[in-house]
Amino acid sequence: MDTQRPTVLVFATGGTIGMHETDGGLAPDPDFPEVLERLVGGICRPLGVEARINHLLPAIDSANADAETAPRIARAISARVRTHRPRGVVILHGTDTLAYTAARLAFELSGLGSPVVVTGSQRPHGAAGTDAVDNLAMAVRASVRAAPGAPVSIAFGGSILPAARATKHDSVSLTAFRAELPLAAGAAGVPAAPAAHDSPAAPARVLSFRLTPAVTAEDLRAVAGGGPGGLVLECYGSGTAPVARPGMLGTLRELSAAMPVVAITQCATGGVDLTRYAVGRELAAAGVIDGSDLTVEAATAKLGFLLDRGHRGEDLRALMERNLVGELAD
Numbered sequence: 001m002d003t004q005r006p007t008v009l010v011f012a013t014g015g016t017i018g019m020h021e022t023d024g025g026l027a028p029d030p031d032f033p034e035v036l037e038r039l040v041g042g043i044c045r046p047l048g049v050e051a052r053i054n055h056l057l058p059a060i061d062s063a064n065a066d067a068e069t070a071p072r073i074a075r076a077i078s079a080r081v082r083t084h085r086p087r088g089v090v091i092l093h094g095t096d097t098l099a100y101t102a103a104r105l106a107f108e109l110s111g112l113g114s115p116v117v118v119t120g121s122q123r124p125h126g127a128a129g130t131d132a133v134d135n136l137a138m139a140v141r142a143s144v145r146a147a148p149g150a151p152v153s154i155a156f157g158g159s160i161l162p163a164a165r166a167t168k169h170d171s172v173s174l175t176a177f178r179a180e181l182p183l184a185a186g187a188a189g190v191p192a193a194p195a196a197h198d199s200p201a202a203p204a205r206v207l208s209f210r211l212t213p214a215v216t217a218e219d220l221r222a223v224a225g226g227g228p229g230g231l232v233l234e235c236y237g238s239g240t241a242p243v244a245r246p247g248m249l250g251t252l253r254e255l256s257a258a259m260p261v262v263a264i265t266q267c268a269t270g271g272v273d274l275t276r277y278a279v280g281r282e283l284a285a286a287g288v289i290d291g292s293d294l295t296v297e298a299a300t301a302k303l304g305f306l307l308d309r310g311h312r313g314e315d316l317r318a319l320m321e322r323n324l325v326g327e328l329a330d
Helices: 032-047 069-084 098-108 132-145 217-226 248-258 278-285 296-308 313-320
Strands: 007-012 019-022 025-028 050-055 088-092 116-119 153-156 159-162 166-168 177-179 206-210 230-235 261-265
Touching: 007 032, 007 069, 007 132, 032 050, 032 132, 050 069, 069 088, 069 098, 088 132, 098 116, 098 153, 098 166, 098 296, 116 132, 132 153, 159 177, 166 296, 206 217, 206 296, 217 248, 230 296, 248 261, 261 296, 296 313
Parallel strands: 007 050, 007 088, 088 116, 116 153, 206 230, 230 261
Antiparallel strands: 019 025, 153 159, 166 177
C-alpha cells in the first residue's frame, strides 16, 4: 500500500449488502470479501485514495444486534483509527438496526478525528437493481471529503443523514432512512467519564416501551422484570401518558427510582415538553426525564452510552436533557 496516499477504512459487519440468494432465502455470500475488495477498489481509484478493508468476525445479521454490538464496533474502529489514521471510515451494516447502531456511534465516536459514515443496502450486492454499489460509493466519497471533526452520518438512498437524527421509515424502499430534523445547533460535546468509573462487565440494556390505550400499570411493571438498565417511554403527543389509570403513577415512581426513565414522543415530528400539560408535569414529578425531540434510536443510544460511561442520578438527567452531539434541542 502506498502510505503517502490518504486511506479509507471500510469495516464490514454484515447485512444484506454482503448476502446472496440461496434456496433457503438470503444468506451471507462467502465470496463477499473478494467482491468488496473489487467494488471498493473501483470506487477509491478515481478519488486518489487507498482502501483498507476489515471484516467483523463473525459477521452479524443486524436483526440479532444486541447491547454489545455498537460498542464493539466502536472499539474496533477506534483502535484501527489510532493505528492507521485513515482519512475516512465507512461501516457496512444491516439495515434493520442500522439507525440504532449509527446513533450509538454518534456518541461513541464523537471526536474520533476521522469522519465516519454508516451504510448498507436494501438489496444484495449482486441482485438486479441493487442499491449496494451506489450507497457504498456515496459513503466512501462522503467519508473522505468531510471535515475531520464531522459528526457520524448515514449514507443511503442518495442522502447523507445525521446519525443522531435518523430512523428507518420504510422496509422496502431504496430510500429507507430519513431524518425529520437536522442536527441541533449548540452541541456541548461528549463529556469525560466520571473519574472513578470502571468499564462495566456488560453494557447497559436500554429498552423502549410504547404506550397504547390498553396499557396497564402491570404491563409497565413487567418491563422491569428482566432487569434493564434504563427505559425509554414512548409517550403520546408532547409527553402524556394514562397517569389516571390505577397504579400507573406509583409504578412510574418505582421504575424511575430503580432506573432512568426517559420520555419521548411517538410522533414523527415535534417532541416532548413535560411542562406543557398537567399530565406531563405528573410524569416529571414521578422522576421521568424529558427527552425533548430525541428519536427512539437516539434516546436508547444516548441513555445506554451514558450509563456505560458511569453517569448516574442528577448528572445523568442533566446530560440526557443536554444537546451533546446535535441529537436534541435543549
